[in-house]
Amino acid sequence: MNAVKIAWRVTRLNFRSQLEYRTEFLLMVAIGAIWQVSVIVFATVLLTRFTGMGGWDSSDVLLIPATRMLAHGLFVLVLGRMHGIGRFIQEGQIDVYLLRPMPVHRQVQLQYFPTNAIGDLTVATGLMAGALSRSHLDWNAGRVTYLIVCLIGGMLLEAALFTAVASASLRFPTADYWSRWLEELLGTFGSYPLNVLPKAVGGFLTFGLPLAFVAYFPAAVLTGHGHDTGVPYWLAAASPLIGVLAYLASRLLWRWSLNHYTGVNG
Amino acid sequence: MIGSIEVRSLSRSFHTTVRRPGFTGALRSLVNPERAVKHAVSDISFDVAPGELLALLGPNGAGKSTTIKMLTGILTPTSGEARVAGVVPYEDRERNARNIGAVFGQRTQLWWDLPVRESFAILRDIYEVPMAEHATRLKEFDDILELSSFWDTRVRHLSLGQRVRCDLAAALLHDPPVVFLDEPTIGMDVVVKEQVREFLRHQVEQRGRTVLLTTHDMTEVERLAERVVLVNHGRLVLDGTLDEIRRKYGSTWQVRATLADAHTEVVPPPGIALLRQEGPQVVFGPDGPDAPTVHQALKAVIERYEVTGIAIDEADLEDVMRAAYVHAGPGAKGA
Numbered sequence: 001m002n003a004v005k006i007a008w009r010v011t012r013l014n015f016r017s018q019l020e021y022r023t024e025f026l027l028m029v030a031i032g033a034i035w036q037v038s039v040i041v042f043a044t045v046l047l048t049r050f051t052g053m054g055g056w057d058s059s060d061v062l063l064i065p066a067t068r069m070l071a072h073g074l075f076v077l078v079l080g081r082m083h084g085i086g087r088f089i090q091e092g093q094i095d096v097y098l099l100r101p102m103p104v105h106r107q108v109q110l111q112y113f114p115t116n117a118i119g120d121l122t123v124a125t126g127l128m129a130g131a132l133s134r135s136h137l138d139w140n141a142g143r144v145t146y147l148i149v150c151l152i153g154g155m156l157l158e159a160a161l162f163t164a165v166a167s168a169s170l171r172f173p174t175a176d177y178w179s180r181w182l183e184e185l186l187g188t189f190g191s192y193p194l195n196v197l198p199k200a201v202g203g204f205l206t207f208g209l210p211l212a213f214v215a216y217f218p219a220a221v222l223t224g225h226g227h228d229t230g231v232p233y234w235l236a237a238a239s240p241l242i243g244v245l246a247y248l249a250s251r252l253l254w255r256w257s258l259n260h261y262t263g264v265n266g
Numbered sequence: 267m268i269g270s271i272e273v274r275s276l277s278r279s280f281h282t283t284v285r286r287p288g289f290t291g292a293l294r295s296l297v298n299p300e301r302a303v304k305h306a307v308s309d310i311s312f313d314v315a316p317g318e319l320l321a322l323l324g325p326n327g328a329g330k331s332t333t334i335k336m337l338t339g340i341l342t343p344t345s346g347e348a349r350v351a352g353v354v355p356y357e358d359r360e361r362n363a364r365n366i367g368a369v370f371g372q373r374t375q376l377w378w379d380l381p382v383r384e385s386f387a388i389l390r391d392i393y394e395v396p397m398a399e400h401a402t403r404l405k406e407f408d409d410i411l412e413l414s415s416f417w418d419t420r421v422r423h424l425s426l427g428q429r430v431r432c433d434l435a436a437a438l439l440h441d442p443p444v445v446f447l448d449e450p451t452i453g454m455d456v457v458v459k460e461q462v463r464e465f466l467r468h469q470v471e472q473r474g475r476t477v478l479l480t481t482h483d484m485t486e487v488e489r490l491a492e493r494v495v496l497v498n499h500g501r502l503v504l505d506g507t508l509d510e511i512r513r514k515y516g517s518t519w520q521v522r523a524t525l526a527d528a529h530t531e532v533v534p535p536p537g538i539a540l541l542r543q544e545g546p547q548v549v550f551g552p553d554g555p556d557a558p559t560v561h562q563a564l565k566a567v568i569e570r571y572e573v574t575g576i577a578i579d580e581a582d583l584e585d586v587m588r589a590a591y592v593h594a595g596p597g598a599k600g601a
């Protein structure tokens with residue numbers, strides 16, 4: 001497994017090089033953590049003050065932001081570098097990646113170590129622990145497995161969205177601005193039961209920008225709200241599969257875009 | 267074939283939108299963009315034999331980098347074909363990548379935040395080069411390029427000349443039979459330039475690598491290349507030796523001889539004209555399109571006359587190239 005060996009080596013070296021800039025490193029970890037904490041504080045206040053949000057128990061509803069954030073933290077750690085790639089494209093870095101016998105996508109992921117993921121993941125893990133400890137559900141092996149699968153699915157779905165934007169950036173580097181909008185949107189709407197939102201918005205976040213499959217549907221299925229999400233139960237339950245399919249589709253799009261890459265001049 | 271480059275009718279065009287002047291023009295472009303096609307490379311064919319160094323020359327915007335990008339698998343051609351060491355680069359990018367090394371002077375392939383030697387180690391893993399072999403090669407590169415004084419520095423702290431030297435080493439660490447160099451000596455001082463030339467010569471002569479080089483430095487061309495391909499406006503203008511180019515565009519040499527006997531009747535050999543004669547001093551120049559090279563002329567003059575002194579003035583390659591670029595300018599059909 002040479003690929004794994006290389007990924008490990010590069011990651012280790014990148015991590016070490018970030019450690020050498022000690023202050024920068026600590027700031028990065030801190031910003032990841034503070035960012036997530038602020039989101040959590042806001043969400044928790046909202047979710048626990050208004051009990052019965054969308055008909056959900058307040059202990060159940062915490063599972064949504066916890067799932068969303070943990071999936072997001074995993075995304076940042078494993079596949080996060082797709083986002084903000086426009087600058088790299090403009091600098092011609094893609095040309096360099098195309099010269100090496102390794103998939104470009106993987107090289108993008110190995111660009112640098114995502115130090116902020118440490119903060120993201122720490123906070124998200126804390127939140128998930130909190131949500132699980134307050135939960136009245138029976139966390140048997142089946143539920144736990146489903147939760148883990150959903151986390152991976154959510155990570156892949158987010159990766160799919162950013163990979164799609166990155167593919168567009170290969171053609172139009174300014175498309176990168178969309179990734180900021182996307183990040184905002186995911187952060188804002190990712191933590192709440194979508195049935196409290198107007199139908200049109202909920203519909204958009206299900207079928208347009210399929211954010212609902214990251215945390216809302218999985219949490220609904222886990223907590224027994226799977227039948228009143230506005231979509232068929234099987235669809236809500238298939239969330240992880242949607243994540244996998246979306247990711248595969250985005251990788252095809254990425255490959256197509258690379259084949260039509262026109263390069264930057266210079 | 268191992269180490270060869272074959273290019274057949276290779277073309278690449280880019281679609282761009284034409285800017286209209288002024289604000290209303292900009293608005294009109296938004297609604298109804300005027301598309302233009304830029305033919306960066308049109309119908310270029312040439313071959314490079316294994317172990318040969320070929321200089322790809324041409325003025326700014328001629329299509330040199332675009333050609334190299336197609337041969338390295340970065341760009342897909344619009345039409346035509348290319349094979350590098352038997353592999354079609356844009357179809358089998360990763361396999362091609364194992365056979366080639368490439369340096370684009372303006373941009374680095376090293377990891378920006380890592381010490382150079384760590385980058386080398388990563389490349390060793392990527393190309394699966396055995397440890398011992400890696401060490402030997404690194405030593406060999408260090409001997410000529412003197413890398414060890416700065417290879418523990420982070421790439422971002424290197425000077426341009428240091429960085430490009432490291433890039434050169436990085437491109438050759440996996441022992442590729444074919445090497446592409448797009449302005450590799452950009453921004454180097456004269457001493458380092460000479461080091462790099464020596465390095466390249468070593469790589470071609472001792473290691474038998476095939477090299478395709480672009481540069482705007484004519485001294486470099488003279489020192490390194492026997493054969494050049496000249497492109498202009500995306501078209502191939504000339505494929506030949508430096509001598510051929512000189513003959514075609516640089517018919518400005520002079521041979522000044524002092525004859526032993528001032529009364530010799532001077533009837534110059536074919537293709538050579540007598541420009542001046544003052545007593546024993548005679549000056550010859552090229553005559554007609556089939557004029558010999560300055561070296562051939564020199565030989566002919568010495569063989570034919572009894573001379574006590576001889577000197578040559580040669581148009582330098584820059585002059586020749588200037589003539590060639592102008593000659594092959596817009597509207598001019600390739601030779």
Ligand SMILES: Nc1ncnc2c1ncn2[C@@H]1O[C@H](COP(=O)(O)OP(=O)(O)OP(=O)(O)O)[C@@H](O)[C@H]1O
Binds near residue numbers: 263265305324326327
């Ligand atoms: N991605 C692109 N989009 C649009 N036009 C391009 C692109 N890349 C190159 N061109 C155009 O194609 C032509 C050839 O460019 P190229 O970079 O190959 O020239 P070059 O011979 O390398 O020049 P230089 O000596 O300045 O490096 C130029 O007119 C350039 O503007």
Ligand SMILES: [Mg+2]
Binds near residue numbers: 266330331332448
């Ligand atoms: Mg160029």
